[in-house]
Amino acid sequence: MEQKAIDNQNDPCNMVLKPGLEGVPVTQSAICDINGLKGELKYRGYSIAELAAKSSFLETTYLLIWGDLPSSKQLREFEDAIQMHRRLSFRVRDMMKCFPATGHPMDALQSSAASLGLFYSRRAIDNPQYIYDAVVRLIAKIPTMVAAFQLIRKGQDPIQPRDDLPYSANFLYMLTEREPDPLAARVFDRCLILHAEHSLNASTFSARVTASTLTDPYAVVASAVGTLAGPLHGGANEDVIAMLEEIGAPENARNYLKQAIDQKSKIMGFGHREYKVKDPRATLLQGFAEDLFARFGKDEMYDVARSVEEEASPLLGPRGIYPNVDFYSGLVYRKLGIPRDLFTPIFAISRVAGWLAHWREQLSANRIFRPTQIYTGKKTRAWCALEERNKN
Numbered sequence: 001m002e003q004k005a006i007d008n009q010n011d012p013c014n015m016v017l018k019p020g021l022e023g024v025p026v027t028q029s030a031i032c033d034i035n036g037l038k039g040e041l042k043y044r045g046y047s048i049a050e051l052a053a054k055s056s057f058l059e060t061t062y063l064l065i066w067g068d069l070p071s072s073k074q075l076r077e078f079e080d081a082i083q084m085h086r087r088l089s090f091r092v093r094d095m096m097k098c099f100p101a102t103g104h105p106m107d108a109l110q111s112s113a114a115s116l117g118l119f120y121s122r123r124a125i126d127n128p129q130y131i132y133d134a135v136v137r138l139i140a141k142i143p144t145m146v147a148a149f150q151l152i153r154k155g156q157d158p159i160q161p162r163d164d165l166p167y168s169a170n171f172l173y174m175l176t177e178r179e180p181d182p183l184a185a186r187v188f189d190r191c192l193i194l195h196a197e198h199s200l201n202a203s204t205f206s207a208r209v210t211a212s213t214l215t216d217p218y219a220v221v222a223s224a225v226g227t228l229a230g231p232l233h234g235g236a237n238e239d240v241i242a243m244l245e246e247i248g249a250p251e252n253a254r255n256y257l258k259q260a261i262d263q264k265s266k267i268m269g270f271g272h273r274e275y276k277v278k279d280p281r282a283t284l285l286q287g288f289a290e291d292l293f294a295r296f297g298k299d300e301m302y303d304v305a306r307s308v309e310e311e312a313s314p315l316l317g318p319r320g321i322y323p324n325v326d327f328y329s330g331l332v333y334r335k336l337g338i339p340r341d342l343f344t345p346i347f348a349i350s351r352v353a354g355w356l357a358h359w360r361e362q363l364s365a366n367r368i369f370r371p372t373q374i375y376t377g378k379k380t381r382a383w384c385a386l387e388e389r390n391k392n
Contacts, residue, residue, distance in 0.1 A: 017374050022273070026369070027208065031064060031357050032199040039277040043197055044068070052284055057192040058082065058139075058167055061353040064197055065135055065360055078136070079167075085140035086161035086170070089119060093148060093158060101153040105345045106229040108149040113142065114222035123216050125363055134217040135356050142221075142352050143167075146345045147174035168192060171349070176337065183295055184336055187288045191332060194281045194325065195347050197354030199274070203227040203234070207355040209369045211362040224355045225348050234344040234351075237326040237333075240269040241301065241340055250307035257311050269327030270312060276320035285328035292335045299331055 018024050033042040041048040044063050051060050055069075062070045062078050070078060092115055099108050116137065124130040148158035159174045168189035172180040180188075198204070206227040210220045228234035247256045260267050272279055289302060309323055316322070333343050 015374050029361060032197045034199050034274050036274040036276050039275060039280045041280050048280055052190045052193050057189050060193045060196055061139060064353050064357040081136045082140040083163055085137050086144050088141060088144050096149055096152050105149055105342055109145055109345050109348060110222050110225040112145040113218060113225055117216045117218035125214060131360060138221055138352055143171040143349050146349060147171060150175060187292055188336060190288060192350040194284060195350035204354060204358050208358050208362045211359045212366055212368045217359055220359050221352060221355055228348055229344060234347040236268055237330045237343045238340050240326050241330040243268045244301040244304045247304050250303050253307040254311045257315055261315060269323055270316060271321040272324040278322040279324040281325040282323040282327050285332055289328055289331050296335060299335055302331055
């Protein structure tokens, strides 16, 4: 009876295709909880709004990976360990100098992250100290890699991290060699919190699939970076700015939207597979943008974005399509002076926390991923000799 049940399960007539695995549970997780109807997002039971208001990125990272908020001693030790591991080996820097200056920073980041596996090739994934050390190295070095490539491609030497600056302030410093305004550093840190985790999205699923093979964590992160790079995932925030610039002025928003809807074109920064209301992260990011504008002056594209959201409400709202996390994040990063093609690498800096949380969780009850398929090719074909094929 058991064999018959297996045969029936594998019979193509009994299988239902779910493109993109939409709605198909493939694992259990205690890391992230999303209520798309209410617009709620929680990390380990804590609301994203509360974490953004009260926590720091490194404290939130600790929560995601180890399950609970750290004690003051645990947080201090975690922060100190990350501070000690921010620097890159000169071999990694030299490798990055060989990358083409015209290459996308996400490709540079994927290659650089993967290279860490050459330096830390031991795979003691049943050793808690190995796991802790790997987490520290990746959280510490990924921002340095992003900042280093930004300067290298401009023909400059990378700026060394400053031990007296906190995590987010140090990254902004390495990009510009200027100590950032405290408000800018705090806003950036809160942005990292918002992007740190979001359940089983494409890059996190990629990370878990890679982790399930029991390879090293550097390969896990590199595979996730490659997945995040796509325009349907992390790359969308770059396209939002391009869309706003194409619209040009608030009064053009309605015609642009109507034309896009008529042509069935994707409207960048709108819609999410999980949310049927406005993405809670978009609401928070909009507030961050306004905080920056109040201090440093408004971005001319903000009024365009507001107009797009207002005009889209009656057109897309009834379909459950509202602004997502990408809609306002680009405006925040732009105000912080971050180049557009670094938006997605910054997304990766943040999401490494979530990927590593899922890596650790996958190891705790691992089973290698091996989904099935529905075969649609030809059933049986007779071999045709090369001479006969040449006659046709």
